[in-house]
Amino acid sequence: MDALTASMALLRLEGLGPARYWQLLEHFGSPDRALLQFPPTLLSKLPPRAQSQWRDCCRLGLQSELLEWVAAERARCAQIGVQLLYHGDAGFPNLLAEISRPPPILYVRGEAAALTLPQIAIVGARRATTSGLDNARSFAMELAGSGFAITSGLALGVDAAAHQGALRGQGATIAVLGSGVDSVYPRQNRALAEEILSAGGAIVSELPLGSSAEAKNFPRRNRIISGLSMGVLLVEAAMRSGSLITARLALEQNREVLAIPGSIHNPMARGCHHLIREGATLVETSADIAGQLGGLLAEPADSEPLSNTLLDNQQLSVLLALQGGPRSIEQLAVDTGEPAGELMALLLQMELLELLEQLPGGYQLTAQGAACCLQKEGVAT
Template structure:
């Protein structure tokens, strides 16, 4: 039989009905995970408000299953870190309901570096995707590790951008550490495990469950100095992460957008509630400068310009510059752009394609365009 602190911690953690709070209460009362497993009995159900099934699973664990979990750790890139171990990230330890243990695939040292969470819509606009990628890249180039949830949309773009800088990226997932959801993110997940870190609090083998996604959001914000919301509707899960950040006394930043874009409404709501409006990476770095030491070599590049400002916009012919003057930052139809500019609609369509390729306008379905 396996009988050590890590194995017993996994046994308690895997028992149904044991959350972070009950786990903490058990360890405080018994002194160690090993002692919990050895001494807990059904007479303790009232003291800890535990169902009999949980006590049975703790006192008589499935050691074969736990041994499989521990075998996962035999890979040098795989880690199980307990909350009382020095490898456990201090910022995460400070939050309410900190996970009693975390599974890490990749480099656990990244969890101790200055991090910023970046979250947003799973179905962002093309402009939102570009903003997420460019902000994450610029912040990573400044030495900031970017933390997100490996979801489709904004999360994926943040991870991709962060991997291009020196700060790297952390993905906090809502499944077991051996699962990747959605499957479309498997390639980026492999890159993160090789050059960053993937983190989960859920037992190995846990499949995607709706209730686990909001729960993991407290870890995304808990690891970070602050949370940046890129694009979010009013009922977006990203606002849950921002709520956790507020509760954890961490900074909340929001990137504004068009008043006509429903994906901007969540960000605008956060700004009304006191979130810091940001337009450039410099806005963020100035806010967190007192909390971290930014590498000198990285700072000038991050402050040089807006992270989303297209470099190509200064190299346009006169006709393209004229056309750009008639395109709003809010969604604008081809017909209106044609009327304003005086250019024929077919010519406008051709020019808009060039502008989109240069990264200075976004296109939406129905022939709608907006400036970036």
């Protein structure tokens, strides 16, 4: 029996759940051994139906109700194009695998490779203000344009705005559900879910097909959102909200937590202000996020220098404009002819590549950026 089948069978047992799954795995070392050698003391704590299912599995094997369900679930996934990722697979997201007791299995619609991209989670209130929704879209658009995948929960409000912004930035976006991946919730965002898939993103859940969106599922969903991401950006949130839970989970998972401040008269800003007082990074622009997370994306010191072929004409025009010294964004816009929105995304991307760095009021070349300029000049001569 392969590990995926055994894991699905274990998780199908009523009353088991991910926590007991990991206890079994820590004791037995593999899901197939855990299933076949299920400890009697734990079995007695499960509901009578789960006990009966396990005994039938041991007696009937592949003809048992439990393993027949697994076979049907896997066949259904294959039929509708859902990929199953077992936590021990090479394709399982590395950052998510590092958290305490990660989801044993992920159901993925769309591009599973999107889960390996560097991700920033953007979360916030369902009843966000117009300003909050605008912030979610603009931050997501700029970050997606600079190479980050945007991860959120496909909820109404800030989540949906973040996914929309990522799509506008022509980047990948990942929606993590508190329901099955074939049961998109809420209904109002089903069209958005299809846009995410069409644009090369992914829809993810740890729940079996057909699972409905129940309140108990969302804390589990939130730990996946933060676990997939390098950092979590809180846009707007009341003091009691699922978004604050996501931020606290991010702290427990040793992720960066960032928050956008708001008006003291806006109750949706109180959650952000609370996090900032507790040590979250205050951000006002996407460049602030680059400064906080850019080092995590930097190439190792022993990697090869940036190749000439990796510089496109837009990047080169910015480098050449900075050769004479620091320049403001306004000056760079005049020098390069780039629209303001595209220029901001370009500057963020180049900062992440360590070609330039931000100063008060402008930007200047780094040593690597200056070296690239010299390389280009050498090619030209």
